Amino acid sequence: MAAATHKLIAHAGLDAATMAAVAREAGFSVGTVQHYFASKDELLLFAYKRMTDHQLARVARMVAEGESEQLPIRAILMRCMPELWPLDEIRRGEYRVAKAFHARALDVPTVAEVARETAAVVRGQIARAVENGKECGEVQPETDAERAALELSALIAGLSDELYREPADGRSGRALVKATNAILEERLGSYFPGDCRHHER
Amino acid sequence: MAAATHKLIAHAGLDAATMAAVAREAGFSVGTVQHYFASKDELLLFAYKRMTDHQLARVARMVAEGESEQLPIRAILMRCMPELWPLDEIRRGEYRVAKAFHARALDVPTVAEVARETAAVVRGQIARAVENGKECGEVQPETDAERAALELSALIAGLSDELYREPADGRSGRALVKATNAILEERLGSYFPGDCRHHER
DNA sequence: CGAATAACCATACGAACATATGGCTTCCTC
DNA sequence: GAGGAAGCCATATGTTCGTATGGTTATTCG
Numbered sequence: 079m080a081a082a083t084h085k086l087i088a089h090a091g092l093d094a095a096t097m098a099a100v101a102r103e104a105g106f107s108v109g110t111v112q113h114y115f116a117s118k119d120e121l122l123l124f125a126y127k128r129m130t131d132h133q134l135a136r137v138a139r140m141v142a143e144g145e146s147e148q149l150p151i152r153a154i155l156m157r158c159m160p161e162l163w164p165l166d167e168i169r170r171g172e173y174r175v176a177k178a179f180h181a182r183a184l185d186v187p188t189v190a191e192v193a194r195e196t197a198a199v200v201r202g203q204i205a206r207a208v209e210n211g212k213e214c215g216e217v218q219p220e221t222d223a224e225r226a227a228l229e230l231s232a233l234i235a236g237l238s239d240e241l242y243r244e245p246a247d248g249r250s251g252r253a254l255v256k257a258t259n260a261i262l263e264e265r266l267g268s269y270f271p272g273d274c275r276h277h278e279r
Numbered sequence: 280m281a282a283a284t285h286k287l288i289a290h291a292g293l294d295a296a297t298m299a300a301v302a303r304e305a306g307f308s309v310g311t312v313q314h315y316f317a318s319k320d321e322l323l324l325f326a327y328k329r330m331t332d333h334q335l336a337r338v339a340r341m342v343a344e345g346e347s348e349q350l351p352i353r354a355i356l357m358r359c360m361p362e363l364w365p366l367d368e369i370r371r372g373e374y375r376v377a378k379a380f381h382a383r384a385l386d387v388p389t390v391a392e393v394a395r396e397t398a399a400v401v402r403g404q405i406a407r408a409v410e411n412g413k414e415c416g417e418v419q420p421e422t423d424a425e426r427a428a429l430e431l432s433a434l435i436a437g438l439s440d441e442l443y444r445e446p447a448d449g450r451s452g453r454a455l456v457k458a459t460n461a462i463l464e465e466r467l468g469s470y471f472p473g474d475c476r477h478h479e480r
Numbered sequence: 481c482g483a484a485t486a487a488c489c490a491t492a493c494g495a496a497c498a499t500a501t502g503g504c505t506t507c508c509t510c
Numbered sequence: 511g512a513g514g515a516a517g518c519c520a521t522a523t524g525t526t527c528g529t530a531t532g533g534t535t536a537t538t539c540g
Contacts, residue, residue, distance in 0.1 A: 091386040097498060107519045108498090114517095118498065174385050180440075181382035184375050185292040194444055228441060229462045235440060236433025239381075243395055261430045268469070297527060308489045309528090315487095319528065 079104045079111055083125035088171030092178040095122070123188055126179045129172060130196040137161050137203070151211045152270035155204070159234050159262060162200075164242045165255065173242050200234075201227045208269065215275040226269050233265060280305045280312055284326035289372030293379040296323070324389055327380045330373060331397040338362050338404070352412045353471035356405070360435050360463060363401075365443045366456065374443050401435075402428045409470065416476040427470050434466060 082103035086095040097118055101108045115121040137158050144154035164173035183190035205227035211217030237258045244251045283304035287296040298319055302309045316322040338359050345355035365374035384391035406428035412418030438459045445452045 092382070093386075096496080098496090109501095109520075110518050112499075113519095177385060178382050181293070181379050184378060185294075190444075197441070197444070225458050225462060228438070228458055229434065229466070232437025232441060232462075233430065233434055234437070236435070236437035237429070239398070239436060240429060240433060243391075243398070257426050257429055261426060261433075265430070298529085299527075310490075310531095311488050313529075314489095 079106070079114065079121065080125040080128045083121060084129060084171070084175055087125070087175045087178055091174075092122075092182065097121075119186070119188070122179075122182075123192065126175070126189060127192050129175055130192060133162065133172065134196065134199055137200075141203070150270075150274045151207050151214070151216055152266050155207055155230075155266055155270075156263060159230070160259070162234060163238055163258070165246050170242065170245075173238060197231065201231045204230050211270055216270045216272045218271065221269060230265065230269070233262070237261065280307070280315065280322065281326040281329045284322060285330060285372070285376055288326070288376045288379055292375075293323075293383065298322075320387070320389070323380075323383075324393065327376070327390060328393050330376055331393060334363065334373065335397065335400055338401075342404070351471075351475045352408050352415070352417055353467050356408055356431075356471075357464060357467055360431070361460070363435060364439055364459070366447050371443065371446075374439060398432065402432045405431050412471055417471045417473045419472065422470060431466065431470070434463070438462065 079100060082100050083095050086099055086103055097108050097111055100121065101111045104111070111121065115124065140158045140161060141154055144157055149157075162169070164170040179189055180193060183193045205223045208217055208221060208223035208226045212219050212221065212223075217223075241254060241258060244254045246252065246255050280301060283301050284296050287300055287304055298309050298312055301322065302312045305312070312322065316325065341359045341362060342355055345358055350358075363370070365371040380390055381394060384394045406424045409418055409422060409424035409427045413420050413422065413424075418424075442455060442459060445455045447453065447456050
């Protein structure tokens, strides 16, 4: 049911995710959906939280992969951060769902809490990466990790909007992807100017 | 009527802006609102465009003021860019309206067009500022103005979200405002490292 | 003047939706 | 094997909303 809800919102917006539509999409009756979710709010919140959990899990998996490959932290971040960008149809769908709920979060505190926490996790992970970078010499010791994380997470979110407007399969879309990658590379370079001590030879 | 629509959306979200509520808030009957707007979509689009026009006009006025004061371009940008941040109740209301319409833009092309154009104007103005900065020596000639504008506009938008979550009157809110200003200052400093030639003595 | 145009209103209509109700099956458990 | 919980469904109910309709008053202009 949560998957059906996600699909409907991604395809036609929050208003399209009526109880009847969700039931039909999931192959159940309206009554059955009601059996599992006491209210529509509950259903929507569950579907939203499910999506953010999936996203964070994907990022965590990519971090783990990068660590097992002994990549420098900067390279790991360079891989992970575009994971939240709307570069293919799946992630464009997630972008649409996320934006729909961000609007809903303005009026529904429970949704705002999920959005707030998701953002906090992302920012926290970046901040931790910067701190780790100090220990291994990639980051200068006087860098403010919280501030760096704030700028980097804001940058990702802001660039997402631009990327969504210009689908990545067009000519100008590909140029935009190159530009956003270059920006991210440059900014990571300014926060991670050094080489990892553990990779020295 | 547009003002009433704005007030309702800012205060309680898009769903609260029903024809009846708008009419009541504006002091008219439903029929009169219908007399001026052929459909609800038209009313909403008009109210949205009105808001973005106001915002862009405010920024343009601040740019003109800065120019008449002969400020360096970097200082003008440092003044203008936080104009779009939700730092007081008026701009928090505009933020809420903008976010509501951003979600709507995902499904309504006419709204998407307004959002797209507004973003393009902001990015274009920043790009022009960077180009001007090259001419007067504030910006290094090899800087890519479009890319700089892309990063700066994304940064503003992304930081808006963080600022909204933490109202500026709290203790942590004030700390966040300081942090965002510092980030903006630093980033403008990296794109505008030089002094304006016209201010040399 | 007089007619057309614009401003304005009250109310009716019909569609869409969330939720409530009551009932039917299936499967476990004591 | 009786009882009850869980899974599932069709339909009723009441609300909300956008829009349509028909009308009244004021203003403009030939």
